[in-house]
Amino acid sequence: MSVGNGLKIAVLVFLVSIMQVSAFSSIRIDGAAPDLLLVTLVSVALLRGSITGAVTGFLAGLVVDVATLGTLGLTSLLLTLAGYWAGRYGETTGRGRPHAPLVATVVATVFVELGGYCLDALLGGPVGVRAVLLALPAAVIWNALLAYPVFALVRKLIGSTERVERAREVELLV
Amino acid sequence: MLGVNVRRPATGKPPSRTTSAFRRRVVFGGLVVLALILITVSFRKPDDGPVASAQSAATAVLRPFTIAGERVAQPFRDVYGWADSLLTARSDAKRLRAENAALRQQVIQNQFAANENDKLKALLAFRDGPRFPGDYTGLAASVIARPTGGFAQDVVVAVGSKDGVAVDAPVVTEDGFLGRVTRVYSHSARVTLLTDEQLAVSALDVKTAASGIVKHGRASASTLIFDRVPKKLEVSVGDTIVTAGWRSSKLASLYPRGIPIGRVTSVGQADTDLWKQVQVQPFADFDRVDAVLVLVRKKGANP
Numbered sequence: 001m002s003v004g005n006g007l008k009i010a011v012l013v014f015l016v017s018i019m020q021v022s023a024f025s026s027i028r029i030d031g032a033a034p035d036l037l038l039v040t041l042v043s044v045a046l047l048r049g050s051i052t053g054a055v056t057g058f059l060a061g062l063v064v065d066v067a068t069l070g071t072l073g074l075t076s077l078l079l080t081l082a083g084y085w086a087g088r089y090g091e092t093t094g095r096g097r098p099h100a101p102l103v104a105t106v107v108a109t110v111f112v113e114l115g116g117y118c119l120d121a122l123l124g125g126p127v128g129v130r131a132v133l134l135a136l137p138a139a140v141i142w143n144a145l146l147a148y149p150v151f152a153l154v155r156k157l158i159g160s161t162e163r164v165e166r167a168r169e170v171e172l173l174v
Numbered sequence: 175m176l177g178v179n180v181r182r183p184a185t186g187k188p189p190s191r192t193t194s195a196f197r198r199r200v201v202f203g204g205l206v207v208l209a210l211i212l213i214t215v216s217f218r219k220p221d222d223g224p225v226a227s228a229q230s231a232a233t234a235v236l237r238p239f240t241i242a243g244e245r246v247a248q249p250f251r252d253v254y255g256w257a258d259s260l261l262t263a264r265s266d267a268k269r270l271r272a273e274n275a276a277l278r279q280q281v282i283q284n285q286f287a288a289n290e291n292d293k294l295k296a297l298l299a300f301r302d303g304p305r306f307p308g309d310y311t312g313l314a315a316s317v318i319a320r321p322t323g324g325f326a327q328d329v330v331v332a333v334g335s336k337d338g339v340a341v342d343a344p345v346v347t348e349d350g351f352l353g354r355v356t357r358v359y360s361h362s363a364r365v366t367l368l369t370d371e372q373l374a375v376s377a378l379d380v381k382t383a384a385s386g387i388v389k390h391g392r393a394s395a396s397t398l399i400f401d402r403v404p405k406k407l408e409v410s411v412g413d414t415i416v417t418a419g420w421r422s423s424k425l426a427s428l429y430p431r432g433i434p435i436g437r438v439t440s441v442g443q444a445d446t447d448l449w450k451q452v453q454v455q456p457f458a459d460f461d462r463v464d465a466v467l468v469l470v471r472k473k474g475a476n477p
Binding site for chain 1: 197198201202205206208209210211212213214215216217220225229232233236239240241242243244246247250251254258
């Protein structure tokens with residue numbers, strides 16, 4: 001990945017992280033808010049692969065944790081895992097599939113919501129599992145609605161050609 | 175194919191796919207471990223230590239961006255809030271209407287309770303005061319029913335024979351005489367008011383001691399007349415009329431002496447009449463009776 005593209009991704013994810021914590025998190029319907037950051041991360045990971053997905057997720061989570069004065073590393077861990085998985089999915093099963101953004105977004109949303117609850121519970125957080133389960137469908141629907149438009153925008157911004165590993169050498173068996 | 179220049183991998187060098195997988199796992203593992211370390215340190219020392227200091231500094235750096243984001247997002251949030259309020263206005267209005275109805279009902283009930291409380295307090299004050307007849311005990315009771323007929327001058331009170339109430343027991347309010355018990359059940363009793371045509375009570379003018387009978391008036395249900403007052407006796411407007419409570423050798427009035435009935439509002443006499451024509455405005459409000467005192471004669475008291 002070129003430096004320019006890496007910078008583009010960094011700026012994009014940074015801006016989306018800021019917008020997520022300052023704007024989107026407050027738009028709540030049925031207890032859930034649209035997670036634009038997660039959808040963007042999934043799109044980046046699908047287009048750029050698992051390493052980019054994991055690194056982007058880690059840094060985006062760090063921004064969120066810092067901006068929200070949360071436990072440092074908590075969102076990083078979740079988004080690292082989500083970005084890595086989405087990247088691997090894009091590199092393998094979901095490669096070239098039109099439904100890949102939707103499937104990856106839905107799975108990542110469920111994972112981040114439930115994983116976030118588990119980590120929070122481990123750290124003694126006050127959120128009840130009932131509230132999380134009640135908010136989960138709305139969160140999935142929100143993010144699923146965003147999946148295709150965000151994926152298209154991100155592809156337009158960062159392109160999709162670099163993900164395919166170019167053959168550097170040809171091996172002929174004679 | 176012969177003659178083609180072919181590069182072969184050096185012996186011992188791992189293929190590129192393996193290298194890529196290894197690098198991927200190392201990066202991923204490193205990030206996860208780093209995140210876990212951050213969580214541990216941040217959770218253990220959330221307020222001090224190097225991680226907290228770094229987080230504080232980073233927060234200060236991010237602050238302008240979050241403020242800018244907040245300002246940029248504010249108009250959109252306002253639009254969202256407006257649209258959301260439009261969507262939920264109908265259900266909100268329905269919910270608020272139901273709440274309003276419930277609160278209105280509660281206010282009415284509270285008002286009723288407060289009014290009843292005031293009246294019962296006044297009754298108790300009357301019972302414990304000097305105007306209350308000494309030979310009697312006052313049973314405070316709420317009015318629990320009123321006949322539906324417009325001409326019926328009765329009320330039903332929530333005390334009965336189990337409480338010691340008997341037929342003909344006098345009934346008063348804190349304002350004055352009200353009527354007498356005409357029917358008794360175990361836990362309730364019917365009280366016929368003084369405004370009923372069938373009821374009359376012997377009375378006297380406190381000031382002049384002119385005696386007569388107070389009964390319902392012909393002009394209106396709320397006005398009484400002081401009848402059978404001889405012309406030679408003096409009665410003036412403004413005089414107070416009370417129960418006479420007479421007693422002869424064998425008979426006695428049903429009502430104790432001195433219970434206020436009303437005030438004289440007009441006095442007249444015609445040459446052809448035997449008696450004075452005296453109108454009395456009752457002290458008790460017969461149209462708004464909510465609580466009463468039923469007088470029960472004490473054991474051992476003179477009948």
